[in-house]
Amino acid sequence: MSIIFSKGCEYGLQAVLYISTLERDRRILIKEVAEKLQIPVHFLAKILQQLSQKGILKSYKGSKGGFVLGRSPEEIRLIDIVNALDGMSIFTECILGFPGCSTEHPCPVHDKWGKIRTEAYEMLADETIADVKEKSKSKIASLGMDS
Amino acid sequence: MSIIFSKGCEYGLQAVLYISTLERDRRILIKEVAEKLQIPVHFLAKILQQLSQKGILKSYKGSKGGFVLGRSPEEIRLIDIVNALDGMSIFTECILGFPGCSTEHPCPVHDKWGKIRTEAYEMLADETIADVKEKSKSKIASLGMDS
DNA sequence: TTGATAAAGGATAATGGAGTCTATTATCGA
DNA sequence: TCGATAATAGACTCCATTATCCTTTATCAA
Numbered sequence: 001m002s003i004i005f006s007k008g009c010e011y012g013l014q015a016v017l018y019i020s021t022l023e024r025d026r027r028i029l030i031k032e033v034a035e036k037l038q039i040p041v042h043f044l045a046k047i048l049q050q051l052s053q054k055g056i057l058k059s060y061k062g063s064k065g066g067f068v069l070g071r072s073p074e075e076i077r078l079i080d081i082v083n084a085l086d087g088m089s090i091f092t093e094c095i096l097g098f099p100g101c102s103t104e105h106p107c108p109v110h111d112k113w114g115k116i117r118t119e120a121y122e123m124l125a126d127e128t129i130a131d132v133k134e135k136s137k138s139k140i141a142s143l144g145m146d147s
Numbered sequence: 148m149s150i151i152f153s154k155g156c157e158y159g160l161q162a163v164l165y166i167s168t169l170e171r172d173r174r175i176l177i178k179e180v181a182e183k184l185q186i187p188v189h190f191l192a193k194i195l196q197q198l199s200q201k202g203i204l205k206s207y208k209g210s211k212g213g214f215v216l217g218r219s220p221e222e223i224r225l226i227d228i229v230n231a232l233d234g235m236s237i238f239t240e241c242i243l244g245f246p247g248c249s250t251e252h253p254c255p256v257h258d259k260w261g262k263i264r265t266e267a268y269e270m271l272a273d274e275t276i277a278d279v280k281e282k283s284k285s286k287i288a289s290l291g292m293d294s
Numbered sequence: 295t296t297g298a299t300a301a302a303g304g305a306t307a308a309t310g311g312a313g314t315c316t317a318t319t320a321t322c323g324a
Numbered sequence: 325t326c327g328a329t330a331a332t333a334g335a336c337t338c339c340a341t342t343a344t345c346c347t348t349t350a351t352c353a354a
Contacts, residue, residue, distance in 0.1 A: 001153050001341075002229075002237040007312060009149065010244030017243075017255060029330075038246075043313050049332065062321025063329040078256070082149075090149040096164075097157025098286060099185075105289040108164060108279035109225070112270045116263060123259045132255035139245060142252040148311075154342065176300075190343050196302065209351025210299035 009085040011039045012047045016056060016081055017136040020073050020129040027066030036140065047085065054084040073130035082124060091121050156232040158186045159194045163203060163228055164283040167220050167276040174213030183287065194232065201231040220277035229271060238268050 005013070015033050022028060030048060034041040048067055052059040055070045069076065082090075094101030094110075095117075101107045129136070152160070162180050169175060177195060181188040195214055198204040202217045216223065229237075241248030241257075242264075248254045276283070 002156065002233040003150055004237070004242050005244070006148050007244070013243050014245065031330090040313055042315070045331075046313090046333095052331090059331060060321075061319070061329090061331045064322055065320085065330045067331090086149040090151070095151050096160050097152070097154070098161065098290075100289070101286075105286060105292075106282070107286050108282035109270065109274065112274075113267075116267050116270065119266070120260075120263050123256065123263065127256065127259075135253070135255035139248075139252060139254050142247065143245075145252075178300090187343055189345075192301075193303090193343095199301090206301060207351080208299090208301045208349070211352060212300045212350085214301090 004090070005082065006086050008043070008047050009082060011037070011044055012051055012085045013078065013081050015039070015044065015048060016051065016069075016076065017129060017132065018140055019057070019067060019069060020076075020133055021137045021140060024073075025068060027060055027064065027068055029066045033067075037143070051081070051084055054080075056080055056084055069129075073133065074128050076129045077125055078127050078129070078132075079121070079124040091117055151237070152229065153233050155190070155194050156229060158184070158191055159198055159232045160225065160228050162186070162191065162195060163198065163216075163223065164276060164279065165287055166204070166214060166216060167223075167280055168284045168287060171220075172215060174207055174211065174215055176213045180214075184290070198228070198231055201227075203227055203231055216276075220280065221275050223276045224272055225274050225276070225279075226268070226271040238264055 014037050018033055018036060019028050030041055030045050033039070033048075034044045037044075048057055048059070051057040052067070052070070056076060057067045058070045059065070059067050082088075094107050095113045096107045096109065098107045101110060103110075107113075161184050165180055165183060166175050177188055177192050180186070180195075181191045184191075195204055195206070199206040199214070199217070203223060204214045205217045206212070206214050241254050242260045243254045243256065245254045248257060250257075254260075
């Protein structure tokens with residue numbers, strides 16, 4: 001087993017991307033997101049909750065409630081979502097698991113992995129959900145199809 | 148939480164790197180590796196066992212037993228160890244967790260992530276444990292020091 | 295042949311992520 | 325004001341990873 005992001009983080013990324021493809025002011029129900037993306041509702045509820053607390057989403061309780069983006073899509077970067085849900089440890093910890101991996105005491109792949117990790121970081125930090133809106137739309141549109 | 152490799156895979160990589168820094172024909176005890184790298188012995192035993200079954204290590208039972216490399220260090224690539232312990236799913240699965248992510252139905256970061264993932268793969272596939280032997284030595288030498 | 299050694303292997307616990315369930319709180323509309 | 329709605333919040337279950345323990349098997353040396 002190897003993973004990049006936790007399941008919750010994957011779900012969170014998908015959910016925010018989905019919401020970003022809809023009308024900006026429409027309040028989206030957890031249920032709708034869960035059904036569209038095939039995510040367990042109660043689990044998704046937790047995740048959207050965290051994203052609300054971090055300001056990435058904004059939630060409204062009660063009837064006519066639901067979720068909207070917490071700020072404009074140009075101001076939500078993929079890294080914000082990752083940071084909110086999984087934190088930044090993936091960008092700081094040694095890929096080989098060695099303790100104290102640093103410039104002074106680098107692991108055998110410290111430099112090469114550092115370069116790749118930086119690229120990954122920059123990708124996530126450069127891309128806003130506005131940037132990928134159209135790609136998100138077509139990917140989500142493909143989800144219903146028989147695989 | 149986000150991880151690249153499982154704990155077992157990290158330990159396996161560290162262990163093989165450690166063994167590679169020692170005399171080629173010396174039989175290394177699990178206990179020695181575990182103490183040097185601060186890995187739970189019994190857990191490490193399982194991992195070295197798997198690596199033996201895959202031919203990356205060779206084991207000898209009984210007194211004067213222990214582990215040696217299963218083939219020459221020039222023929223053991225980091226990716227071999229990863230493949231033996233975690234498999235290749237990290238190089239095939241969608242980073243956002245979308246099902247059916249492919250050229251036909253790419254996720255929003257399919258191309259960019261694909262490029263980074265390929266670089267990561269190539270790094271692990273290029274580096275043999277012979278290549279990183281000296282770096283392994285100095286990293287492992289630094290482990291005892293007070294952090 | 296026997297005792298000591300060390301890996302193999304199976305059974306069992308502990309931990310944490312993933313997922314479920316239910317009660318509570320806030321909001322809307324009638 | 326009341327009932328319906330929907331997010332919030334906490335407790336709880338489940339399961340895979342991580343870790344531990346113990347018995348068996350193989351090997352060496354005396």
